[in-house]
């Protein structure tokens with residue numbers, strides 16, 4: 001890697017870790033937003049009000065130089081709002097040209113809040129802008145500098161007939177929910193409204209990252225992608241060839257962020273946020289992807305899912321049953337730690353990664369400590 005590239009990657013790594021301290025339980029979303037910037041793909045966040053979607057997107061966007069355009073769409077929104085007013089001067093000459101200054105056609109990053117609320121008058125132009133990165137101004141196709149658009153919405157578009165095409169433009173898809181963990185939640189309570197921004201990227205840094213990511217070698221993982229396609233078909237999820245093709249750009253960006261010049265199987269984990277289209281497919285798609293790319297992590301995840309449930313049950317148990325729930329959780333967490341240890345050993349023997357199991361061991365230890373002090377009053 002050249003020094004310039006190392007600089008771009010160091011900046012992205014620093015930015016990612018800052019974002020992860022400022023936005024709680026948003027690690028996968030943050031990764032996808034950075035991957036979206038590097039691969040020039042669009043992302044969408046679905047989630048109930050007050051899950052910190054806007055705060056996160058604004059923070060990510062404010063770290064990158066260039067023009068930023070944000071708009072809250074309503075059913076009444078007009079094309080002027082997104083694409084600029086029609087020039088009166090041009091009208092005098094029978095030309096229907098929009099003044100795009102400060103609007104989406106001149107933005108490097110666009111944030112469309114309530115993106116599925118836009119009227120059909122907006123939709124067609126928007127599709128062209130997102131897909132071709134071309135804005136037709138008075139019939140004149142004009143290339144636009146858009147690097148990434150992020151959409152946010154409280155719910156999936158109901159009218160898939162009309163909005164399906166827009167939904168399809170978002171390669172990276174996330175559903176965000178309220179903070180799960182109590183300690184995380186407590187930390188959120190005192191976070192400042194405006195995240196402290198330290199690391200800033202220029203458009204030059206971004207271009208460098210994009211260029212370098214394009215060079216990432218995919219050859220080693222292509223057979224796994226082919227096998228993954230069969231597995232995804234088996235669970236009845238349809239993914240278009242275009243989507244599979246575009247998915248490789250996010251795999252490259254993910255690999256680059258992971259510090260790889262050739263992608264390995266771990267870099268495919270990002271596909272769990274690409275291959276689903278109905279929310280109910282999310283869990284099975286994630287499982288299928290993880291089984292394929294890191295079976296040990298998937299095994300660890302299953303153990304952790306059970307463990308976290310018992311941990312939550314214990315610390316949220318009513319006073320009178322807290323000791324009983326604490327004892328049960330304590331036993332389960334000990335057994336989970338033992339099984340995670342075995343997975344780490346198995347993975348090491350097989351020369352496979354198992355980040356989830358390693359990280360999970362720390363989580364389980366932390367939960368165990370909390371159960372001991374809160375439920376069993378151990379000092």
Ligand SMILES: Nc1ncnc2c1ncn2[C@@H]1O[C@H](COP(=O)(O)OP(=O)(O)OP(=O)(O)O)[C@@H](O)[C@H]1O
Nearest residue numbers: 022023024025048049050051052053054055056188
């Ligand atoms: N995961 C989180 N990390 C940090 N802060 C959070 C998180 N979730 C919610 N918040 C807090 O909630 C506030 C409101 O979040 P924000 O307005 O970004 O939500 P939203 O998801 O965009 O809501 P809406 O759908 O109504 O637009 C944030 O400013 C922040 O203080």
Ligand SMILES: [Mg+2]
Nearest residue numbers: 053054055113
């Ligand atoms: Mg919002």
